[in-house]
Amino acid sequence: MTGAxxxxxxxxxxxxxxxxxxxxxxxxxxxxxxxxxxxxxxTTIFGFSKELTLDNYRTAFSSWVYVSVLLDAIKVAAITTxxxxxxxxxxxxxxxxxxxxxRSLFLLALFVPFWTSYVVRTFVWLPMLGRSGFIxxxxxxxxxxxxxxxxxxxxxATVLIGLVYVYSLFMILPIYMSLDRIDxxxxxxxxxxxxxxxxxxxxxxxxxxxxxxVSGCIxxxxxxxxxxxxxxxxxxxxxxxxxxxxxxxxxxxxxxxFGAALSIILIVTIFLCMALLGRGVxxxxxxxxxxx
Amino acid sequence: xxxxxxxxxxxLALFCxxxxxxxxxxxPIGLLLALSFxxxxxxxxxxxxxxxxxxxEVLASSEFLLSLANSFLVGLAxxxxxxxxxxxxxxxxxxxxxxxxxxxKVVLLPIIIPGIVGxxxxxTFFGLAGIPFGLWTTVLLVHVTWVLPFAFLTLYPRLHxxxxxxxxxxxxxxxxxxxxxxxxxLPIVRPSLIATVxxxxxxxxxxxxxxxxxxxxxxxxxxxxxxxxxxxxxPFLPAVGVVIMAVSITASVIGLVLAPAKQSE
Numbered sequence: 001m002t003g004a005x006x007x008x009x010x011x012x013x014x015x016x017x018x019x020x021x022x023x024x025x026x027x028x029x030x031x032x033x034x035x036x037x038x039x040x041x042x043t044t045i046f047g048f049s050k051e052l053t054l055d056n057y058r059t060a061f062s063s064w065v066y067v068s069v070l071l072d073a074i075k076v077a078a079i080t081t082x083x084x085x086x087x088x089x090x091x092x093x094x095x096x097x098x099x100x101x102x103r104s105l106f107l108l109a110l111f112v113p114f115w116t117s118y119v120v121r122t123f124v125w126l127p128m129l130g131r132s133g134f135i136x137x138x139x140x141x142x143x144x145x146x147x148x149x150x151x152x153x154x155x156x157a158t159v160l161i162g163l164v165y166v167y168s169l170f171m172i173l174p175i176y177m178s179l180d181r182i183d184x185x186x187x188x189x190x191x192x193x194x195x196x197x198x199x200x201x202x203x204x205x206x207x208x209x210x211x212x213x214v215s216g217c218i219x220x221x222x223x224x225x226x227x228x229x230x231x232x233x234x235x236x237x238x239x240x241x242x243x244x245x246x247x248x249x250x251x252x253x254x255x256x257x258f259g260a261a262l263s264i265i266l267i268v269t270i271f272l273c274m275a276l277l278g279r280g281v282x283x284x285x286x287x288x289x290x291x292x
Numbered sequence: 293x294x295x296x297x298x299x300x301x302x303x304l305a306l307f308c309x310x311x312x313x314x315x316x317x318x319x320p321i322g323l324l325l326a327l328s329f330x331x332x333x334x335x336x337x338x339x340x341x342x343x344x345x346x347x348x349e350v351l352a353s354s355e356f357l358l359s360l361a362n363s364f365l366v367g368l369a370x371x372x373x374x375x376x377x378x379x380x381x382x383x384x385x386x387x388x389x390x391x392x393x394x395x396x397k398v399v400l401l402p403i404i405i406p407g408i409v410g411x412x413x414x415x416t417f418f419g420l421a422g423i424p425f426g427l428w429t430t431v432l433l434v435h436v437t438w439v440l441p442f443a444f445l446t447l448y449p450r451l452h453x454x455x456x457x458x459x460x461x462x463x464x465x466x467x468x469x470x471x472x473x474x475x476x477x478l479p480i481v482r483p484s485l486i487a488t489v490x491x492x493x494x495x496x497x498x499x500x501x502x503x504x505x506x507x508x509x510x511x512x513x514x515x516x517x518x519x520x521x522x523x524x525x526x527p528f529l530p531a532v533g534v535v536i537m538a539v540s541i542t543a544s545v546i547g548l549v550l551a552p553a554k555q556s557e
Contacts, residue, residue, distance in 0.1 A: 021381070
């Protein structure tokens with residue numbers, strides 16, 4: 001009797017877990033395996049030579065072009081992450097110093113710009129920084145420059161601004177959540193023991209918000225390292241990133257096997273960086289925070 | 293203590309900085325909004341007068357309307373399917389079983405893989421499998437896979453804290469699993485479910501890179517916008533941007549209003 005009940009429970013559990021698991025196996029694991037296998041193939045004019053070879057990887061690592069773009073992407077992602085952390089931490093902290101309605105409104109104001117596609121969020125910078133854009137009009141209106149500046153768009157700096165803008169919420173949110181969880185009694189205790197506000201902040205608040213900072217940094221690094229849209233729209237030729245190099249294997253040269261190898265290289269590099277950055281981090285929590 | 297620190301110059305500086313950050317967030321959006329009404333053939337300043345003709349052009353463009361309809365339908369369909377899959381998985385995850393931690397990692401896979409690689413992944417897979425590229429084939433499958441992890445991660449904490457004794461009592465009284473689901477679980481998770489569907493809808497509606505390579509001849513709104521940006525900088529582009537924003541922000545606001553209070557913590 002209990003045995004039958006037990007097996008019925010197991011069957012129900014299997015029925016609940018199976019659909020999503022099967023879906024992910026078919027549409028996440030199998031494609032990933034296929035991409036890995038394909039990275040050892042070669043693209044020929046007739047399709048693919050399915051003989052396994054390391055040629056694609058050899059090409060990628062023997063040419064300085066790919067290696068330098070990869071290192072550049074990591075560098076840009078790292079700078080984006082640090083810039084985002086430094087510029088948004090005070091914003092998240094400011095939110096926790098507001099009360100009631102003011103806090104809700106402030107948080108809502110932070111959210112609204114992110115409720116739209118990153119294509120739009122990147123696109124908005126074109127009229128900001130273009131020749132007849134806002135910044136140039138402002139500078140000329142104030143008489144600071146006589147001619148509109150061309151260099152505002154299409155550089156690595158533009159890409160950095162764009163990436164910080166597009167992904168800042170993914171940093172603010174986890175930091176805010178970990179700041180919000182700090183027990184006020186701890187700060188009171190510190191104050192009672194004579195710690196001044198600055199010391200309270202650096203000795204209590206900052207260390208306790210570390211989990212949020214780590215979550216945010218992982219999220220932003222991950223998104224920035226694989227960026228395609230922002231460098232494509234704002235970077236010009238000098239701001240190109242590894243994601244664009246991968247895309248061009250499919251959009252222009254149609255070398256799928258080589259593109260597969262580049263994709264695998266990007267994933268492995270990003271995962272290695274994240275493993276270094278986020279040891280002991282529970283990733284599902286990173287994304288629960290990031291998703292909202 | 294609190295009063296004194298509230299008036300401190302450091303805190304004042306903090307709030308000023310926060311305001312400056314909000315300006316950084318909103319300046320480009322405000323500019324876009326202004327330019328969408330600018331009576332000028334080129335996108336940019338100076339402001340040459342107020343017009344609504346760009347909105348007229350956008351809303352009269354059958355290409356845009358078709359892409360909007362495509363995005364709406366595929367967004368709704370993929371979000372509902374992903375939410376159903378995420379819900380069943382979250383229900384299963386309330387029990388302990390052998391492969392749980394492995395499945396948890398697999399669920400995160402579609403989020404962890406960078407967008408461009410995710411896109412390439414599907415291009416390769418569907419290309420080799422011979423599945424024809426299009427809205428209701430590849431794009432739907434891609435979007436369900438993209439939304440599924442978020443749906444699961446949103447619903448799992450809601451179900452996890454839920455007292456199972458009511459369900460077990462109903463079961464002991466002879467209710468079938470389906471009746472238990474409909475009468476006990478569903479009423480409790482319904483607000484979260486609606487919020488999740490709307491959230492998933494915005495994820496699908498806004499998704500570009502994972503769609504771009506596998507969409508074939510069809511167009512979703514972000515893909516349409518991309519082709520417009522990559523082509524000539526049409527003067528109605530700011531209006532397109534504003535309309536897209538309006539749609540996703542509306543869906544998100546509805547989601548926020550309908551979401552259970554716990555969610556907006």
